[in-house]
Amino acid sequence: MNEPTIVVLGGGVGGVVAANELHGRLKDKAKIIVVERRPKQSFESSYLWIMTGERQPDAISRDIAGLARKEIEVIAGEVESIDTKNKAVFVAGREVNYDYLIVALGASLDVDAIPGLAASHTYYTLEGAVKLQREVANFKSGRVAIAIAGLPFKCPAAPYEGAMLLEGFFHARHIRHDVELAIYTPEPSPMPVAGEASGAALQEMLAHKGINFHGDKELTAIKKGKMTFADDSTEDYDLIITVPPHKAPSVIRDSSLAGDNGWITVDRHTLETDTEGVYAIGDVAHIPLFDGMALPKAGVFAHGQAEVVARNIAAQILGHAKREVYNGSGYCFLEAGGGVAGMAQGDFYAEPRHITLRTPSPVWHWGKVAFERYWLWKWY
Ligand SMILES: Cc1cc2nc3c(=O)[nH]c(=O)nc-3n(C[C@H](O)[C@H](O)[C@H](O)COP(=O)(O)OP(=O)(O)OC[C@H]3O[C@@H](n4cnc5c(N)ncnc54)[C@H](O)[C@@H]3O)c2cc1C
Numbered sequence: 001m002n003e004p005t006i007v008v009l010g011g012g013v014g015g016v017v018a019a020n021e022l023h024g025r026l027k028d029k030a031k032i033i034v035v036e037r038r039p040k041q042s043f044e045s046s047y048l049w050i051m052t053g054e055r056q057p058d059a060i061s062r063d064i065a066g067l068a069r070k071e072i073e074v075i076a077g078e079v080e081s082i083d084t085k086n087k088a089v090f091v092a093g094r095e096v097n098y099d100y101l102i103v104a105l106g107a108s109l110d111v112d113a114i115p116g117l118a119a120s121h122t123y124y125t126l127e128g129a130v131k132l133q134r135e136v137a138n139f140k141s142g143r144v145a146i147a148i149a150g151l152p153f154k155c156p157a158a159p160y161e162g163a164m165l166l167e168g169f170f171h172a173r174h175i176r177h178d179v180e181l182a183i184y185t186p187e188p189s190p191m192p193v194a195g196e197a198s199g200a201a202l203q204e205m206l207a208h209k210g211i212n213f214h215g216d217k218e219l220t221a222i223k224k225g226k227m228t229f230a231d232d233s234t235e236d237y238d239l240i241i242t243v244p245p246h247k248a249p250s251v252i253r254d255s256s257l258a259g260d261n262g263w264i265t266v267d268r269h270t271l272e273t274d275t276e277g278v279y280a281i282g283d284v285a286h287i288p289l290f291d292g293m294a295l296p297k298a299g300v301f302a303h304g305q306a307e308v309v310a311r312n313i314a315a316q317i318l319g320h321a322k323r324e325v326y327n328g329s330g331y332c333f334l335e336a337g338g339g340v341a342g343m344a345q346g347d348f349y350a351e352p353r354h355i356t357l358r359t360p361s362p363v364w365h366w367g368k369v370a371f372e373r374y375w376l377w378k379w380y
Pocket of ligand 1: 009010011012013014015035036037038041044045046047048077078079080104105106107123124125154155158249251281282283284297298299300301302332333
C-alpha cells in the first residue's frame with residue numbers, strides 16, 4: 001500500500017509545528033508536504049522589537065526551505081483553490097493530492113477595508129515594522145495614536161505591548177514629555193476575552209504610564225492627520241499606527257470550508273472541520289467560546305492545536321487507539337517597556353474563563369526573549 005500523503009497548507013506557526021510533529025512520529029510512513037508562498041518565515045512576536053530597533057529582520061527570520069533537510073517536502077507557491085471532494089489542492093496551477101489536509105493559512109490583513117488605512121503605519125507585518133523603526137527613531141514630539149481598526153485581530157495583547165514599548169522607547173530618549181500616546185479600539189476594554197479583571201489590570205498599567213485608552217471607538221476613516229470614528233467623533237494624530245482588520249485568506253473564503261464569517265469553524269477539541277480528513281488550526285480556525293466570544297488568534301493556540309492534530313493523524317496512520325484532545329489553555333508574555341513584561345495565562349475553554357495577568361517583571365521579559373530564541377532554533 002502507498003504511504004499516505006499529509007498536506008499542510010501554510011508554513012507559519014501552526015504549519016511548521018504540525019509538519020515537524022508529523023515527521024517526528026511518522027518518519028517514512030507518510031509523505032509530508034508543506035505549501036507556503038513566502039520563502040522566509042519571521043517570528044511575528046518580535047515585530048514589536050523591530051519597531052523599537054531592538055531586532056533586525058534577519059535575526060528573526062528563517063528559510064522555509066530548511067524543512068527540506070528534515071525530509072519534509074516544501075512546495076513554494078500560492079494555494080489557489082481547495083477541492084475537498086477530490087481531495088486536491090491547486091498550487092500555482094499544479095494539482096497536489098492528499099489523504100489528510102491541515103489548513104494553517106493564518107489571517108489576511110484587509111488594509112482596504114477603511115479609507116486611508118493603507119497609508120497608515122503598522123507593525124502587524126515585517127515590512128511595516130521595518131518602516132516604523134525609521135519613523136519612531138526620527139519622531140521628536142507630537143501625538144502617537146495606535147488604532148485597532150477591526151475585530152477579530154491576532155494577539156489581543158500586541159497593540160497594548162506596542163504602546164507600552166513605545167512609551168519606554170520615548171522615555172529612554174528623554175522625549176517622553178513631548179509625546180502623547182493614545183490607543184483606540186472598538187472593544188469596550190482591553191482584551192475582553194481575558195476577562196474584566198485582566199482588562200482592568202491592563203488599563204491600570206496603561207494609565208500608570210500615561211497612555212490614554214479609548215474604548216468603543218470604531219474607526220471609519222483616516223485622512224490628513226485626522227481619524228474619524230463611527231460615533232462621528234474625530235481625533236488628531238502626528239503618527240498613526242494601526243492594527244488592520246483581519247479576514248480569512250481569499251482561498252478559504254472561496255472554498256467549501258468557510259463558515260458564514262469566512263473563517264473555518266472546527267471542533268474545539270479535535271480541530272476537525274465538517275469535511276472528513278480536513279483540519280484547520282491557528283488563526284484561520286474559528287472556535288466559539290461559551291459566551292459568544294471566540295478563542296483568540298495567537299501563536300500559542302496555533303502551536304498547541306498543531307501538536308494535537310499531528311499526533312492524532314499519526315496515531316490514526318500507525319493504528320494506535322489513543323487520541324489527544326485540545327484543551328484551549330494558553331499564555332502570552334506582555335511586554336511593558338523598560339525591560340519588563342507581564343504574563344497572561346489561563347484556560348480559555350473553562351466556563352467561566354479564568355485568566356490571570358501576572359505583575360510585570362524582568363523574568364517574563366527574559367522568558368519572552370528565551371522563547372523567541374528557542375522557537376527560531378527548534379522549528380526550521
Ligand atoms: C505584532 C505581533 C505580535 C504577536 N505576538 C504574539 C505573542 O506574543 N504570542 C502569540 O501567541 N501570538 C502572537 N502573535 C500572533 C501569532 O504570530 C499568530 O497568531 C500566528 O502566527 C498564527 O499562526 P498560523 O499558523 O495560524 O498563521 P501564520 O503564522 O500567519 O501562517 C500562515 C502562513 O500561510 C501562508 N499563506 C497564507 N495564504 C497562503 C496561500 N494562499 N498560499 C500559500 N501560502 C499562504 C502565509 O504566508 C503564512 O506563512 C503576534 C502577531 C503579531 C502580528
